[in-house]
Amino acid sequence: MSPDGRQPVHRIADDLREQIASGALPPGGKLPANRELATQYGVTRMTASRAVATLVAEGLVETRHGSGAYVREAHPVRRLGPDRYARHKWQVTTVDAFAADTPATGDSVSQQEGQTQEVALVKADKRIAESLGVETGTDVYERARVVTREGVATHTMTSYYRPNDVAGTPIVNPRPGIAGQAGGFQVLNEQGLPPHEVTEELSARMPTPDEVQVLALNPGEPVVEVHRVTRTAEARPIEYARGVHVASRFRWAFTYEIPD
Amino acid sequence: MSPDGRQPVHRIADDLREQIASGALPPGGKLPANRELATQYGVTRMTASRAVATLVAEGLVETRHGSGAYVREAHPVRRLGPDRYARHKWQVTTVDAFAADTPATGDSVSQQEGQTQEVALVKADKRIAESLGVETGTDVYERARVVTREGVATHTMTSYYRPNDVAGTPIVNPRPGIAGQAGGFQVLNEQGLPPHEVTEELSARMPTPDEVQVLALNPGEPVVEVHRVTRTAEARPIEYARGVHVASRFRWAFTYEIPD
DNA sequence: TAGTGGTCTAGACCACTTC
DNA sequence: AAGTGGTCTAGACCACTAA
Numbered sequence: 001m002s003p004d005g006r007q008p009v010h011r012i013a014d015d016l017r018e019q020i021a022s023g024a025l026p027p028g029g030k031l032p033a034n035r036e037l038a039t040q041y042g043v044t045r046m047t048a049s050r051a052v053a054t055l056v057a058e059g060l061v062e063t064r065h066g067s068g069a070y071v072r073e074a075h076p077v078r079r080l081g082p083d084r085y086a087r088h089k090w091q092v093t094t095v096d097a098f099a100a101d102t103p104a105t106g107d108s109v110s111q112q113e114g115q116t117q118e119v120a121l122v123k124a125d126k127r128i129a130e131s132l133g134v135e136t137g138t139d140v141y142e143r144a145r146v147v148t149r150e151g152v153a154t155h156t157m158t159s160y161y162r163p164n165d166v167a168g169t170p171i172v173n174p175r176p177g178i179a180g181q182a183g184g185f186q187v188l189n190e191q192g193l194p195p196h197e198v199t200e201e202l203s204a205r206m207p208t209p210d211e212v213q214v215l216a217l218n219p220g221e222p223v224v225e226v227h228r229v230t231r232t233a234e235a236r237p238i239e240y241a242r243g244v245h246v247a248s249r250f251r252w253a254f255t256y257e258i259p260d
Numbered sequence: 261m262s263p264d265g266r267q268p269v270h271r272i273a274d275d276l277r278e279q280i281a282s283g284a285l286p287p288g289g290k291l292p293a294n295r296e297l298a299t300q301y302g303v304t305r306m307t308a309s310r311a312v313a314t315l316v317a318e319g320l321v322e323t324r325h326g327s328g329a330y331v332r333e334a335h336p337v338r339r340l341g342p343d344r345y346a347r348h349k350w351q352v353t354t355v356d357a358f359a360a361d362t363p364a365t366g367d368s369v370s371q372q373e374g375q376t377q378e379v380a381l382v383k384a385d386k387r388i389a390e391s392l393g394v395e396t397g398t399d400v401y402e403r404a405r406v407v408t409r410e411g412v413a414t415h416t417m418t419s420y421y422r423p424n425d426v427a428g429t430p431i432v433n434p435r436p437g438i439a440g441q442a443g444g445f446q447v448l449n450e451q452g453l454p455p456h457e458v459t460e461e462l463s464a465r466m467p468t469p470d471e472v473q474v475l476a477l478n479p480g481e482p483v484v485e486v487h488r489v490t491r492t493a494e495a496r497p498i499e500y501a502r503g504v505h506v507a508s509r510f511r512w513a514f515t516y517e518i519p520d
Numbered sequence: 521t522a523g524t525g526g527t528c529t530a531g532a533c534c535a536c537t538t539c
Numbered sequence: 540a541a542g543t544g545g546t547c548t549a550g551a552c553c554a555c556t557a558a
Contacts, residue, residue: 009528044531065537086519198516206480247482257456328524
């Protein structure tokens with residue numbers, strides 16, 4: 001059945017891949033053990049192991065040390081459209097505010113359902129500076145968050161603001177309730193800088209080892225880097241943000257008219 | 261200097277990664293040979309080889325069989341904004357039309373600078389059908405292209421049209437000059453179905469083995485899947501397209517107003 | 521022809537999971 | 540305790556590249 005020109009690793013990987021595609025190995029299903037594959041195909045365990053490693057790198061399979069290798073379950077995918085920035089979402093944000101631990105100044109970390117948050121004053125790098133319309137090296141407020149969903153990290157998002165725009169606001173003195181992008185927009189709105197327009201830039205790549213840690217990425221899982229600039233109706237930039245998303249959990253949708 | 265808790269592969273990979281980050285190993289630079297790394301770190305060649313393989317999977321390094329392993333050069337990245345669909349680009353398309361080989365019907369393949377093209381009549385799958393507003397299983401025209409840039413494949417793009425919309429046009433009877441998305445828009449425009457609005461959906465993932473072949477992907481290179489629906493001003497869908505882009509060669513930019 | 525990466529075997533030890 | 544994945548050694552053959 002299988003003309004044997006290919007190398008053992010490929011032969012095994014292809015067979016497994018096909019079994020996954022055909023449904024013979026359903027999502028969540030367990031692959032044959034390394035040692036079993038080895039004897040089945042008449043190869044070393046190392047070779048069998050590398051075949052499975054191939055599938056892991058392709059994002060089809062996930063291994064659990066000491067337990068086995070399993071066909072990866074499809075994640076629920078969240079579709080991100082312009083609606084997620086909708087005005088009504090940040091004008092009525094319910095603030096379940098019970099300030100348990102709110103340091104008055106300096107760096108601070110707060111943890112709440114779905115995300116951690118960390119605020120600091122940092123020097124603007126070139127991209128931040130250009131996006132916010134300030135000089136490189138200027139102080140800007142950085143608000144870094146790691147967003148989780150059902151206990152799993154899905155993306156990081158770090159916002160930058162001009163200090164004058166957010167001085168004295170809950171952004172620099174975080175408390176529970178001021179969360180995520182909606183919270184940021186709300187504050188800017190109250191500061192007389194209502195968000196009106198955003199520009200987003202997307203690119204995909206493999207993660208750095210750091211990101212693998214923070215986002216608990218499976219090997220072979222790419223990430224999407226997002227850069228966002230938010231402006232007022234007068235085109236004044238009020239926020240620059242960059243984030244790293246676990247690719248398999250998101251889908252981005254955009255609709256726009258064709259320009260002349 | 262290096263507290264030895266880590267495994268050999270990690271130790272070597274980390275060292276190399278750092279040398280790349282610091283510039284000690286510049287883009288295009290050659291890594292030490294497998295055998296050299298092996299003796300340097302007192303490990304087997306297999307182990308050294310796997311360290312390099314790690315970096316390949318991260319997209320930092322590229323190996324050339326028989327030659328060596330090299331730090332990957334940064335590609336020129338193309339920024340894709342709404343402008344690429346601009347009206348003026350498909351209203352004035354210069355058609356250097358000299359029909360060398362234009363079969364009158366059926367499948368056909370034409371090759372020209374920058375892309376191959378293949379046209380066929382196929383049954384609409386669910387997604388195509390929903391996007392074009394036809395029944396699943398209906399015949400639709402499929403126009404598949406592989407786009408290259410400086411001799412390297414950068415992405416595939418496959419468009420689908422309702423047969424009635426494109427019957428008798430150069431789309432179903434391709435000739436040089438009718439190329440890419442601009443050519444398709446031009447034809448639709450001439451058919452009285454001027455493109456007015458597009459919806460794009462992006463997601464990133466690791467490539468299938470097929471895509472690795474077609475796009476000549478380096479191992480560890482993710483792809484971005486793009487779905488596009490084009491509509492007239494009356495919101496009538498006239499084209500559905502899906503493509504697979506080499507992630508490292510593109511960046512997508514979108515600007516839009518915040519909805520209510 | 522010499523150097524290089526790719527791959528495989530055979531055997532081993534370890535760490536983790538499951539019962 | 541048994542089963543599993545992760546990793547490593549030591550040695551080998553192959554295919555490709557470059558001079």
